[in-house]
Amino acid sequence: MLRKAEHVLALLHSASARVVTAESCTGGLVAAALTHFPGSSDMTEGGLVTYSNTMKKNLLGVPEATLAEHGAVSEPTVLAMAHGALLAAPLARLSVSISGIAGPGGGSATKPVGLVWFAVADRVGGIARAESRIFSGSREQVRLQAADHALTMVADCLSALV
Incomplete structure (x- = not known):
């Protein structure tokens, strides 16, 4: 994952862009990977760990109605998280948000663990x-796979810019 984070930082540098993260189930793993490298402060604006619905609502502006209707692990919620992160970090060009069920419990028939x-x-x-x-494995494996995929999404978005 650190190699991928370093690649994302290089792409951000090439695009003269900064990124902000809004993380739930990954608990800051994406921000930690990005800030692992010296000089990353030039491309990384920061990260928000919004694990609870209250934090998603209060820090990122996710509408309570979105959370009530769709739940924390949903497309409307992560889109609202991504937009809220950009509002919280006005110098960031890109945001990435993550919300999921890392397990081992908490899943359902419609929203399985992973x-x-x-x-x-x-x-x-x-x-x-x-x-x-949908990722498989232990809680730690799900979280690591999710952080890795988030970095892939940012890299894909940046590749279109540079």
Whole structure:
């Protein structure tokens, strides 16, 4: 994952862009990977760990109605998280958000353990996209796979810019 984070930082540098993270189930793993490298403060604006719905609502502006209707692990929620992160970090061009069920409990028939939703938003391009994945393995493995996929999404978005 650190190699991928280093690649993302290089792409951010090439695009003269900064990124902010809004993380739930990954608990700051993406921000930690990005800030592992010296000089990363030039490309990384920061990260928000919004594990609870209250934090998603209060720090990122996720509407209570979105959380009530769709739940924390949903496309509408991660899109709202990504937009909220951009509002919280006005110098960031890109945001990435993650919300999922890392397990071992907490899953359901419609939202199984391992389900993670992601979103990336681009302030300049005005685009946002969301996608979900279902990962397998232990809680730690799900969290690491989710953080890795979030970095992939950011890299894909940046590759279109540089």
